[in-house]
Every structure is written in C-alpha cells, then in structure tokens.
Amino acid sequence: MSVHEPTLPDEWELVVGLEVHVELHTATKLFCGCPNEFTHEPNTNVCPTCVGLPGSLPVMNEKAVEYAMRLGRALGCDVHPSVMARKNYFYPDMAKDFQTTQYDQPTNADGHLALADGTVVGIERAHIEEDAGKTTHVGGGGRINDATYSLVDYNRAGVPLVEIVSRPDIRTVEHAKAYVSELRDILLAIDVSDAKMEEGSMRVDANVSVRPVGSDELRTRCELKNINSVRSLGRAIEYEARRHVDLYGNGEAPRQETRHWDEDGGRSTAGRSKEDADDYRYFQEPDLVPLVPTEAEIAAIDESMPMLPAARRARLGELSTMADEVLVTVVERGQDALALGAIEAGADADKVLTRIQNDLAVDDWSAVTSESLAVLITMESGGELTATQAKQVLGEMADGAHGGDPKAIAAAHGFEAMESDELETLVDQLIADNPDEWGRFCGDDDGDRKKMQGFFTGQIMKATRGQADGRAVAELLNRKRS
Amino acid sequence: MSALEIVAAVRAGERSALAVVDEHLARIEAGDGEIHAFNAVTADLAREQAAAVDATVAAGGDPGPLAGVPIALKDNMCTAGVPTTCSSKILEGWVPPYDGTVVERVRSAGAVVVGKTNLDEFAMGSSTENSAFGPTRNPLDPTRVPGGSSGGSAAAVAADFAALSLGSDTGGSIRQPAAFCGLVGMKPTYGAVSRYGLIAFGSSLDQIGPFSRTVAESAALMEAIGGHDPLDSTSIERPPFDLQSVLDRGVDGMRIGILRELAGGEGSVDGLSADVLARTSEAASALEAAGATVTEVSVPSSTLGLSAYYMVAPAEASSNLSRFDGVRYGLRTDAATTGEMMTASRTDGFGPEVKRRIMLGTYALSAGYYDAFYGKALKVRTMMLQEFASVYADVDLLLTPTAPTTAFPLGDRTADPMTMYVNDVCTIPSNLVGHPAISVPYGVGDDGLPVGVQLLGPALSEPTIYQAAAALEAAAPTPEVAS
Numbered sequence: 001m002s003v004h005e006p007t008l009p010d011e012w013e014l015v016v017g018l019e020v021h022v023e024l025h026t027a028t029k030l031f032c033g034c035p036n037e038f039t040h041e042p043n044t045n046v047c048p049t050c051v052g053l054p055g056s057l058p059v060m061n062e063k064a065v066e067y068a069m070r071l072g073r074a075l076g077c078d079v080h081p082s083v084m085a086r087k088n089y090f091y092p093d094m095a096k097d098f099q100t101t102q103y104d105q106p107t108n109a110d111g112h113l114a115l116a117d118g119t120v121v122g123i124e125r126a127h128i129e130e131d132a133g134k135t136t137h138v139g140g141g142g143r144i145n146d147a148t149y150s151l152v153d154y155n156r157a158g159v160p161l162v163e164i165v166s167r168p169d170i171r172t173v174e175h176a177k178a179y180v181s182e183l184r185d186i187l188l189a190i191d192v193s194d195a196k197m198e199e200g201s202m203r204v205d206a207n208v209s210v211r212p213v214g215s216d217e218l219r220t221r222c223e224l225k226n227i228n229s230v231r232s233l234g235r236a237i238e239y240e241a242r243r244h245v246d247l248y249g250n251g252e253a254p255r256q257e258t259r260h261w262d263e264d265g266g267r268s269t270a271g272r273s274k275e276d277a278d279d280y281r282y283f284q285e286p287d288l289v290p291l292v293p294t295e296a297e298i299a300a301i302d303e304s305m306p307m308l309p310a311a312r313r314a315r316l317g318e319l320s321t322m323a324d325e326v327l328v329t330v331v332e333r334g335q336d337a338l339a340l341g342a343i344e345a346g347a348d349a350d351k352v353l354t355r356i357q358n359d360l361a362v363d364d365w366s367a368v369t370s371e372s373l374a375v376l377i378t379m380e381s382g383g384e385l386t387a388t389q390a391k392q393v394l395g396e397m398a399d400g401a402h403g404g405d406p407k408a409i410a411a412a413h414g415f416e417a418m419e420s421d422e423l424e425t426l427v428d429q430l431i432a433d434n435p436d437e438w439g440r441f442c443g444d445d446d447g448d449r450k451k452m453q454g455f456f457t458g459q460i461m462k463a464t465r466g467q468a469d470g471r472a473v474a475e476l477l478n479r480k481r482s
Numbered sequence: 483m484s485a486l487e488i489v490a491a492v493r494a495g496e497r498s499a500l501a502v503v504d505e506h507l508a509r510i511e512a513g514d515g516e517i518h519a520f521n522a523v524t525a526d527l528a529r530e531q532a533a534a535v536d537a538t539v540a541a542g543g544d545p546g547p548l549a550g551v552p553i554a555l556k557d558n559m560c561t562a563g564v565p566t567t568c569s570s571k572i573l574e575g576w577v578p579p580y581d582g583t584v585v586e587r588v589r590s591a592g593a594v595v596v597g598k599t600n601l602d603e604f605a606m607g608s609s610t611e612n613s614a615f616g617p618t619r620n621p622l623d624p625t626r627v628p629g630g631s632s633g634g635s636a637a638a639v640a641a642d643f644a645a646l647s648l649g650s651d652t653g654g655s656i657r658q659p660a661a662f663c664g665l666v667g668m669k670p671t672y673g674a675v676s677r678y679g680l681i682a683f684g685s686s687l688d689q690i691g692p693f694s695r696t697v698a699e700s701a702a703l704m705e706a707i708g709g710h711d712p713l714d715s716t717s718i719e720r721p722p723f724d725l726q727s728v729l730d731r732g733v734d735g736m737r738i739g740i741l742r743e744l745a746g747g748e749g750s751v752d753g754l755s756a757d758v759l760a761r762t763s764e765a766a767s768a769l770e771a772a773g774a775t776v777t778e779v780s781v782p783s784s785t786l787g788l789s790a791y792y793m794v795a796p797a798e799a800s801s802n803l804s805r806f807d808g809v810r811y812g813l814r815t816d817a818a819t820t821g822e823m824m825t826a827s828r829t830d831g832f833g834p835e836v837k838r839r840i841m842l843g844t845y846a847l848s849a850g851y852y853d854a855f856y857g858k859a860l861k862v863r864t865m866m867l868q869e870f871a872s873v874y875a876d877v878d879l880l881l882t883p884t885a886p887t888t889a890f891p892l893g894d895r896t897a898d899p900m901t902m903y904v905n906d907v908c909t910i911p912s913n914l915v916g917h918p919a920i921s922v923p924y925g926v927g928d929d930g931l932p933v934g935v936q937l938l939g940p941a942l943s944e945p946t947i948y949q950a951a952a953a954l955e956a957a958a959p960t961p962e963v964a965s
Binding site for chain 2: 048051052053054055056057058059060086088090092095096097098144145146147150152279281282283286287288289
C-alpha cells in the first residue's frame with residue numbers, strides 16, 4: 001500500500017478533519033493541586049477532587065487556561081469568554097462519571113493553521129478539558145465487557161487537555177500528516193506541551209469521508225481512533241477512504257461511526273455507531289465560574305508569543321533558495337537561529353542550510369555556534385575544505401572536538417585543498433588512462449555523461465583520498481570536454 | 483443553656499467543655515432512640531475535642547468564638563475519619579479522608595462535634611422520611627415530621643441534643659425544618675459559605691447554614707462558617723459577615739414588602755393555611771409597630787419557582803450523583819460486567835425518591851428536551867433575578883410564611899410526591915436566585931405547633947436580615963421553644 005497519495009480513483013476526493021488532543025505540561029492538574037505526572041505508581045498523584053470523592057470541588061488551574069489561550073492565539077483563534085460544561089457518561093476511569101470540558105462556549109474559536117506549502121486548514125475550536133484515568137482490563141479478551149476484572153489508575157485523571165478541532169479542509173494524506181507535524185512544531189515553539197504522539201501527549205483522531213470530485217457535499221464520515229504516529233495517520237486515512245469508495249462502488253454507503261485503527265492489521269474495525277451514541281446531556285458546570293479573559297491578558301499573550309515555525313521558515317526562505325522541505329527540517333530541529341547567525345556572519349545561506357540539514361541531524365549540537373559554523377562554511381566555499389572534509393569537520397564540531405573550532409579540527413586532520421595544477425595533472429592522467437570512458441563523457445547522451453562524470457570524480461577522490469574538491473573536479477572535466 | 487451562655491461560661495473557666503458535652507451526650511443517649519436525629523454520635527471524638535478546648539482555656543489560650551458549644555452536622559458534610567452517608571445505602575459505611583471547609587471552621591472556632599444527623603436521602607425531601615435509615619421525629623410532637631431535608635439537624639437542636647447544628651438548603655431544607663421545630667434557620671447568600679466537603683445535590687442551589695434556638699446564636703455560627711474559601715470557586719471573595727453587632731439596631735425606617743404571590747395575596751400560590759397566613763400578617767404588623775414601613779409587593783415569577791426548581795435541582799443531581807457507581811467507594815453489587823455492576827449498585831443503593839429525581843433530571847437534560855425543560859427553567863431563574871432586583875429597589879426585605887403549614891404527621895405526604903414538593907413553594911425562590919433568607923419562629927398554628935415566617939433579602943443582605951430577624955424574634959408572641 002502506498003504511503004503517499006491515497007490510491008483513490010480520480011473521480012473521488014478525500015475529505016478529512018482532525019481532532020487533536022494535547023496534554024498541557026502544567027505543573028499541576030486542571031482542577032486540583034496534584035502533580036501533572038502519571039508515570040508514577042498507580043493512584044499516588046490523586047486527591048479527593050481528581051478521584052471525584054463526594055463533596056469535592058474543582059478549582060480552575062489558571063496556568064492551564066493561559067496555555068490554552070496561548071495555543072489559541074498561535075492558531076489565529078479568537079479568544080472568547082467561555083464556560084466549562086459537563087459531558088455526562090458512565091465509565092470507570094472517568095472519576096465523576098462526567099467529563100468537565102467545554103461545549104457551546106469554547107475558549108478558542110475560528111482559527112487556522114497554514115501548512116508549509118501554503119495550504120490553509122481552518123480551525124473550528126480549541127477547547128479546554130480534563131483527561132480521564134487509565135483502565136487496564138485483565139483477563140478475558142482484554143476489553144471492558146469480557147475482562148475478569150479491571151484496574152483503574154487515576155494519576156492521569158484531571159490532567160489538562162486542549163482539543164483542537166479542524167474544519168474538514170484537508171484533501172490529501174500528505175496534508176493531514178503535514179497538519180499534525182505543523183501543529184506539533186507550534187506546540188513545541190510556544191512551550192505548552194511535549195506533543196509526543198507515541199507517548200500519548202498528543203492524540204489524533206481523524207474524521208474521514210470521500211465525495212465525487214467537484215462536489216462540495218460532506219458525506220457520512222467515520223471517526224478513526226487509536227492512531228499512534230504520523231505514519232499511522234496516513235495509513236489509516238488511506239485505508240478508510242478506500243473503504244468508503246469501495247462501499248459506494250458496491251452501491252452501499254458507510255455508516256457514521258467511530259472506528260478503531262488496527263496498525264498491525266492495517267485496517268479499521270467498527271466501534272460504536274453514532275446512531276445509538278450516548279446522549280451526553282451537556283450543561284454548564286455549576287461548580288466553576290465563567291472564564292472571562294481581559295483584553296490586557298490576551299494582549300500580554302500576543303506580546304510574549306515567540307516567532308512561530310511558519311514565520312521562522314519564511315525568514316530563512318527569504319535568505320536562501322532552498323526547497324521548503326529543507327526549511328521545514330531546519331526549523332523543526334530548532335536550528336534556524338543557528339543558521340541565521342551563520343548567514344549574518346557572512347556564510348553562504350544555501351550552503352549553511354544544506355550542511356545543517358545533511359550533517360547536523362544529531363540530538364546534541366550545542367557545541368556548534370553560528371560563528372564556528374560561519375567559519376566552516378567560509379572555508380568550504382573558499383576551497384580550503386572539500387565537501388567531504390567539511391562534513392567530517394562539522395560532525396566533530398558537534399562532538400565538541402578542539403573546542404568546536406573548525407580550523408583546529410581541519411588542521412589536526414591535515415585537511416587542505418589540493419592545488420589546482422596538481423589536480424589538473426591527475427585529471428589529464430586519468431583521461432589518458434581511460435579513453436573509452438572519456439569518449440562517453442564527451443558524447444551527446446546526457447545520462448551517459450553524468451555516469452562518466454561520476455566515474456572520473458570517484459577515481460580522483462580515490463587517488464586523493466577525498467582531498468580533492470568535487471566541484472573543482474567537475475569544472476575541470478567540463479572545461480576539458482569543450 | 484444557650485450556645486452563647488456556654489461560650490461565655492467555658493471561656494471564663496466557669497464550666498468545662500467536657501461537662502457541657504457530657505450533658506448533651508446524656509440527653510442523646512436518653513432521647514435519640516425515639517427521635518432518631520443522628521445517624522452517628524461521635525461521643526469519643528467529642529469528648530476529646532472538648533478536653534482540648536478545656537486545655538486551651540486552662541493554658542490561657544483563646545479557645546475560639548464557639549468554645550465548647552456542642553454542634554451537630556448534617557450527614558452530607560464530609561468529616562475525616564467519621565462515616566458520611568447522606569442517609570443513603572449507597573454511601574453506608576463510607577469514611578471520608580478529609581474534612582469539609584465548614585467542618586474545619588466550626589472545629590477551629592472551638593465548637594464540639596457531637597454527631598452526624600439524619601436527612602432525606604441526598605437531601606431530597608421535606609420530611610426526613612426519605613432516609614434509608616428510618617425517619618426522624620419532631621421532638622415537639624413525635625407523631626409529626628421535623629421537616630426536611632435537614633430534619634435531623636433541626637431535631638437535634640429542638641431536643642437540645644446539641645446547642646447548634648448545621649444543615650444544607652437547596653430548596654428550603656434548613657428553613658422549613660426550622661419552622662417545623664420552632665427554630666431559627668438561615669439560608670445564606672449563594673457563595674457566602676463554602677460548599678467544599680458538602681456532598682452536592684443541586685450545585686447551583688446548595689448552601690450550608692445554621693440552626694439555632696435564637697437569632698443571636700444563628701449570627702454567631704454564621705460568622706464562624708462564612709467567608710471566602712479558595713477551594714470553592716463559587717465562594718464570594720469577601721470577609722465573613724459582622725452580624726452580632728447589628729442585632730440590636732431595630733427596624734425603624736426599614737422597608738418591608740409582603741410578597742403577595744407567596745403570602746396569600748392577589749395571584750398567590752394555593753395551599754397556604756389560614757393560621758400560617760395569620761401569623762405572617764401579625765409578624766408584619768409587629769414589624770410595622772417597631773417602626774418599619776410595610777407594603778405589599780409583587781414578584782410574579784415567584785409562583786414559577788417550584789416548577790423551575792424541579793427541573794434545575796434534579797438535572798444537577800442527575801449529574802452529581804453519577805459518581806456513585808460502585809467503582810471507587812460505597813456500595814458495590816457485583817455483576818458480570820462493569821456496566822452491569824454499575825447498574826446493579828445504583829439500583830440497590832439509591833432509594834425511590836433519589837431514583838425519581840435522577841430520572842427527572844436525566845430527562846430534563848436530554849437532547850431534544852433540553853430547551854423545553856432545563857433551558858426554560860434557566861430562563862425563569864433569569865426572570866426571577868430581574869423581578870427581585872426591581873422589587874428590592876423599593877423595599878429592603880420581603881416577608882412570607884416559611885412553609886404552607888405547621889409540621890404534619892409522619893406518613894401524611896409520602897404517597898404523592900407532589901403534596902410533599904409544595905412544602906417548599908415559599909422557600910425555593912431564594913435558592914433559584916441565590917439570595918439569603920431566614921426563618922424565624924412566630925407564634926403557633928391551630929394545632930399548637932410552631933409557625934415560621936421568612937425574611938428574604940437581596941444578595942449579601944445578611945446584616946439587614948439578621949437585624950430584622952432579631953426585631954421579629956423580640957416581638958414574637960410565644961417564648962422560644964422550651965428545651
């Protein structure tokens with residue numbers, strides 16, 4: 001199965017909306033003073049409020065509200081006066097048998113998220129709610145209805161969440177994946193969540209439907225749950241879209257329902273049907289007062305907003321001619337400030353970005369400074385180092401060798417570019433030794449020429465143990481051909 | 483001995499708190515078999531606490547403004563280490579790990595907790611007959627109910643098992659039993675007293691308040707329990723009221739309105755008995771004689787209170803009581819699956835009135851019915867707020883009967899829930915708008931049982947209410963009910 005564009009027949013179009021739950025990394029839970037930490041021994045970070053003991057009451061965590069508003073503003077939402085609501089349903093890990101969430105008056109509404117390629121996805125809302133505890137069903141089939149017994153850990157109960165609901169604006173699998181990546185980058189940039197899908201601090205549900213190309217109808221959608229990675233998201237959407245097309249092809253139609261994504265099986269399975277879904281009996285939470293942010297509070301959030309990934313990419317994009325993917329990678333890794341500094345110090349922008357993207361994909365690059373990077377790139381541009389040598393030097397700079405000084409590292413290896421007449425002698429010798437190859441290089445077949453350029457460059461690198469500058473070799477070969 | 487006399491004697495070292503509490507415990511021992519005011523008597527803890535008060539006095543320390551006063555707590559207030567049941571099988575034997583805010587406050591004021599009092603299950607009722615542990619009887623006439631839902635707390639004070647007690651009032655559950663037992667009962671402004679640790683019935687209506695024999699004792703207890711609590715988000719950020727200092731100010735120049743829709747005037751609700759209306763009218767005359775101006779005023783929406791209440795309170799209760807599911811605490815009836823266990827536990831654990839209200843509330847909130855029921859009730863609340871605000875532009879306080887009748891016989895109203903519900907017709911409006919109201923004894927009915935009249939005021943008008951209540955008490959024709 002392709003992991004790229006969904007293999008939909010041309011006449012069908014994909015329609016996707018995403019619901020993303022994000023855990024806010026506040027120090028304490030949403031409604032009590034318990035630590036926001038749920039990897040400890042079960043039921044140790046709990047109190048009367050988060051276990052829902054009779055008589056307990058919630059008190060809103062102001063930091064969580066601030067984080068939620070910061071996220072809202074980062075997504076271009078309007079921040080509104082809002083109220084908490086109760087969503088009533090019975091489940092053992094929901095301590096009060098209702099979830100305190102937001103319903104008709106969410107904190108953030110009507111925003112948007114721009115993907116790296118310029119596509120804009122509408123954000124319907126980003127609302128505050130509490131997480132549930134964690135249930136482990138033991139024995140039987142491991143599901144709630146056939147387990148021998150179930151264990152509940154309430155350490156996670158009451159952890160603050162924001163649920164970000166997109167509009168059904170997503171039309172390709174790649175865009176769905178890009179949306180999640182971009183959202184994660186924003187969450188990290190504004191420092192409100194760890195945003196780790198694999199660890200559950202960012203959970204993505206996908207609402208998937210299809211429609212004939214050219215139509216603007218919204219057909220019956222299915223909500224996919226249990227998606228644990230960006231890759232899994234792509235597979236799940238593709239599968240589901242294909243399933244819908246096949247159903248329509250057979251004269252049937254999908255039912256509106258929640259479906260469980262089975263990553264190992266590569267398929268979705270039916271869950272609860274929305275037709276007999278619970279009636280959640282939402283009503284305003286009487287134990288909490290409305291959240292009414294002042295204009296000054298919203299202005300302060302805007303004021304302290306760090307530069308977001310899209311703006312950071314744009315800033316790099318203005319200085320270089322590199323493709324979007326390179327900018328995305330560099331910004332995602334948080335190396336754009338490093339790059340900017342090096343460029344400001346006079347290094348060639350494209351070379352800086354290329355070198356960072358290719359050779360600085362490491363966890364710890366703190367020993368590399370803008371200044372030392374600028375020196376390295378300038379050495380490479382001036383022919384003092386070959387590309388291969390520059391790569392090696394940068395690797396050792398990141399490891400902190402010789403205080404991260406590129407000149408010292410290069411000197412220690414005895415790296416210095418070959419004099420050009422020395423190189424020309426070598427090239428002439430090679431041409432003489434390989435007349436057939438040289439003939440093919442000089443021929444009209446572009447493919448053949450490229451192949452032979454590779455052959456000659458490789459031979460020279462071998463003869464010089466990588467000391468030759470690849471670009472200088474290419475220039476020499478082409479000059480001699482003409 | 484009144485609570486204030488006890489405080490004075492204990493603080494002066496003239497009586498030991500231990501002796502005081504022993505006297506009360508002895509009366510409980512002798513009389514509660516018949517009355518059943520208590521679900522639990524905490525004799526050992528009470529003696530311990532009294533001894534601590536005495537030690538503080540002996541050491542020259544400040545034992546607090548309620549030093550040595552035996553107090554009873556309605557059994558829906560969480561007490562660390564002491565079972566808290568809401569008079570429900572579903573919570574039988576549950577021991578909270580924490581104290582509610584008011585519990586902490588009365589203890590730190592030096593009051594001595596003698597026990598947890600009986601109530602209608604989860605505070606749903608007006609006679610204390612809905613208790614899973616049997617009804618409470620009215621100490622003034624044991625064939626009669628003490629009122630409800632805080633019937634145990636009212637009976638405990640009326641029988642002098644405790645000098646003071648605390649109840650909770652969602653639709654009249656303090657004021658109506660106070661009226662039935664010849665006591666003063668106060669429902670404070672919503673948010674004036676912390677709800678932290680009060681097991682919720684209707685969260686937007688519930689308030690904790692005092693029972694006492696006199697207005698002065700009520701004021702003393704209100705001062706001790708009131709004031710802001712950061713653990714209750716709906717708690718008002720203000721210091722406790724200063725009430726005892728205003729009690730002797732009289733009502734000269736005060737403007738009192740007789741609320742005609744709840745006092746037998748034009749457009750009045752039905753069912754208010756003649757003797758109760760006569761006492762109310764006499765109370766108005768007494769206030770007038772004391773210098774107040776008395777006029778008849780109208781709050782038309784007050785007649786809708788009962789209907790709106792029976793949407794709002796059950797709706798909130800249906801959600802508040804969801805947590806009693808057998809998973810974490812209380813009764814668990816085992817069954818094959820988790821869902822069946824929850825259903826079985828709730829089926830076995832809740833009594834019929836609680837189930838009735840959970841069903842009412844669930845229905846009122848259901849998709850497709852919300853606007854017609856719960857939504858409409860919210861509109862009534864808004865309308866009532868506006869109408870009360872407008873009437874309080876012209877008068878300082880309102881006067882009505884507290885309950886339509888005096889205490890009725892046990893079993894008299896249990897067959898038809900509606901006959902029970904109308905008991906609260908005069909008290910419910912204050913809960914819906916969050917305003918304070920007090921019931922003060924004023925004479926007796928044709929049956930010789932006490933009648934209570936109710937003073938209502940706007941939000942945070944507690945000082946004015948206590949000022950007028952003291953004047954009314956002074957003018958009342960019968961002496962306070964003998965202990």
